[in-house]
Amino acid sequence: MSTKEKAIETIRELPDDVDWSDIENKIHFMSAIEQGRQDIREGKVTPHKEVTGALAEWITQ
Numbered sequence: 001m002s003t004k005e006k007a008i009e010t011i012r013e014l015p016d017d018v019d020w021s022d023i024e025n026k027i028h029f030m031s032a033i034e035q036g037r038q039d040i041r042e043g044k045v046t047p048h049k050e051v052t053g054a055l056a057e058w059i060t061q
Helices: 003-013 020-041 048-060
Strands: none
16 A cells, blocks of 8 residues: 555544644654654664663663
8 A cells, every 4th residue: 555545544534523733643643653664674673672771771870
């Protein structure tokens, strides 16, 4: 499914009384999800253990 088709389907699934801001927010959210999935496919992620280790280090400083 193309990006355009995904956007149209996303808008179709919204309630009829949705306003422009809600549409914009939903499309932005879906775009962010897709970007995250692309990052995962490309290996552009940080392992959970590494993140929790860094967080623990930042908190104790």
